[in-house]
Amino acid sequence: MPPRRRPQFSQESIDQQLQQIHLLDQSSSTENLEQLGPIIKQIHSGRQQDAYLRAVQALIESKDEEISTICGDNYQEFINSVQTLFSIKSYTTNLRDKIGSLDQSVSQIGRGLVDKKRTLLQSKKTAANLDEGIDTLQACLRVLDVVNRVGEMIKEGKYWSALRSLEDIESMPPTSLSQTPLFQHLLSSLPSLRGQIKDAVTASVKQWLLDIRNISAQVGQLALEAMDTRTRRWRSRREKDPSLKSSRVGSAVEVVTYEKIEYNVLDNDQLKVDFTPLYQCIHIYGALDALDEIRKSYQADRKAQSDLIIPEPLPLTSLRSITQEIVGFFIIENHVLSTTGSFRSERDVEELWDALVKRLNSAVEYSLRSENEPDTYLAVKEVLLGFVMTLESYSYLTGSLHSLILKLFEKYVSMIEKQFGARFESIISQDDCLPMYVEKASERDSVIDTVWLLSDERQQLQSTPLPLSLPWSQAFYLICQDIRGFVQNFYQFIEGVAQHHRNIDDLLSKSLGGLLNNYISSSIAKRAEQTSNLSQIAQIVGNLEHLEVACVELERSLTNIRSSQRGGAIRVNASKSFASTLAWTLTRVNASIKSKLDDFFGLSEYDWTPNHREDAPSMYLYELVNWLTTVVDSLVIKETYKEKAYRAAVEYLAGSLTEFMTGRNIPMMNEHAISNILVDVDFLEDEFKRNGRPELCTIFQELRMMASIVLSDKVAEYLIPTLRQTTYNKIKPKQLQALLEKLARFGSQCRDTPSRERGEKRRKEAEAVGKIFPGENR
DSSP states (O other), X not given: OOOOOOOOOOHHHHHHHHHTOOSBOTTOSSBOOTTHHHHHHTOOSHHHHHHHHHHHHHHHHHHHHHHHHHHHHSHHHHHHHHHHHHHXXXXXXXXXXXXXXXXXXXXXXHHHHHHHHHHHHHHHHHHHHHHHHHHHHHHHHHHHHHHHHHHXXXXXXXXXXXXXXXXXXHTOOOOGGGGSHHHHHHHHHHHHHHHHHHHHHHHHHHHHHHHHHHHHHHHHHHHHHHHHHHHHHHHHHHHHOGGGTTOOTTSHHHHHHHHTTOOOTTBSSSOBOOOHHHHHHHHHHHHTTOHHHHHHHHHHHHHHHHHTTSOSSOOGGGHHHHHHHHHHHHHHHHHHHHHSTTSSOHHHHHHHHHHHHHHHHHHHHHHTTTOOOHHHHHHHHHHHHHHHHXXXXXXXXXXXXXXXXXXXXXXXXXXXXXXXXXXXXXXXXXXXXXXXXXXXXXXXXXXXHHSOOOHHHHHHHHHSOSSEEEEEEHHHHHHHHHHHHHHHHHHHHHTTOOSOHHHHHHHHHHHHHHIIIIIIIHHHHHXXXXXXXXXXXXXXXXXXXXXXXXXXXXHHXXXXXXXXXXXXXXXXXXXXXXXXXXXXXXHHHHHHHHHHHHHHHHHOOOOSSOSSOOSSOOTHHHHHHHHHHHHHHHSSSOHHHHHHHHHHHHHHHHHHHHHHHHSSSSOXXXXXXXXXXXXXHHHHHHHHHHTTOGGGGGGGHHHHHHHHHHHTTOHHHHHSHHHHHHTSTTOOHHHHHHHHHHHHHHHHHOSSHHHHHHHHHHHHHHHHHHTSOGGGOO
């Protein structure tokens, strides 16, 4: 607080105060000098003291006059007053002396006071200067402290606070400090401090990027595990609720369900990813108007990191870990994209994604170029599918990855086709071609549940008492089992793939058709060709019949399975192939029967020029008929096939007997031999009628007719065109000519005239028949 200044008095104020002083109070017997005390005490300088003295003197003079007047008017009183006046004068003189003395004292005191005042003012000025200097110094210290704190805040990572502190320094109101060189120097150093903040926050985000790269694989692992859990949970629920059968993971229904238990892979009990360094860096760079710089730097750094994820070449054993790192990388990018506003553009992220997916596709295809194990392809598919489903949930486009999976799927199907094809060939080649035998109900049910059957046959077999010989061999059961395994492997690969159902249907149809046609049907045909045992061939026929049914039931079964994924009906184009193989195998049945019949005919001992007609058939025919009926009736084939087998056998018998009469192996014969053949034919017809197959008798009609023309001597009738075309239309002129020539040849060698004449007659008849229209001479 400044010292209190003494009041200054003008001359007028002093005169006014003196005029108010009454030294002689009429009511008082003493001098009124006390009134001078306060006035004297207020005197500060010599000049004021003189003014007071003069004023006192003038006052005294005016009082003398007053006294004289009073004395003149009042003499006595005047005398008294003069005496009093002298007394007063004496007092006044004394007072003057006292005043002088007092004036000197006051002058000395005032002079000391003035010196002290001067000293005090100088001290105050110095103190004020010191205070100002202290204030300035304190302001400087505060600024320096702020600057020092900026450095500490940079070290502590409080970049935004440091930047705000620099802004506070710049925005300080103008003060005496503002013009100081120190403050100007501090202002000039602020850009450098901003650069330090920028460098520090850049270093922090670089370290953060390194840390993020190190934990990307863990983020991806957690995301893939969460997707696997999500898939298994949804599959379980879909199995319990048929209405959800057509919905897959990622569908609207599943997404709504999953949102209730959504798992944050970036913030959970196992891992917490802190994005603060990136956000802080973006904030700082934005405040420094350098956001484009950090944006470009971030994009370049992330591109460099993405380029390092996939090694060249790509080891398939590390594919899972690599996909985990890719998933973590792009989950982080998705989070940055959605939480940093305009800092990250979708185009930048899409460029990184497209480039990395392209490299991944090429690397996987290159790594699988020489791989021949289907299980390896299946393992790669499982990894890629989890990868695709996880990133689809984060809205990444995965079309090229689906195309890659389908491409791998085609190679996988090709490999399992060869694998299962080799197994089918092995099954068929090693089959014993005997009916499959079951003793227990569990065995029967297991087999019936594996093979494809019509419902009627299934019910019949289930109700048949045990033990039971099934109408197929072990091969049919194993083929059905492996077809189911093939379909399971097929759908195991494609499970979860939501695109291109029609392509998958076509591929499955093509694959199954290839397996059934090229491996199963063709292998069965080869096996039938190599088999001569009639019962085994018959069992092959039974297998083929059931395989034809299995193709139809398989189509229905696959269509039901496929409808769960909204696909169309699946066609298995193998029925024609099995029908063709069945027809060919049936010819093998006929061929086997014919081969056995040849053995019987090899045992025959016909006399082609006997002297008389036999009454009993040839002995070999008894065994032949017994064998034929026993074997054909015991064949495990349809009745229609048995009828065809009988017809083919009888046709072969009729053809063989006809060949005896018309073929070149027998040069000549007589009428008795022809009659003996008719006796054999009568026996065969009687046996077939006795066995309930009278329709087979018609097969010998041509042979009988030819024999009757010769034995009844009706060649002349045969030469008549109208009769030949109506009555004898089944007789071929060439065969009749051949028979007549054999008879003629026999007659020409006989020595008796009648026989030679009959021989000549037959020769002429043969020439006449040979002259019949050339087109008929076949």
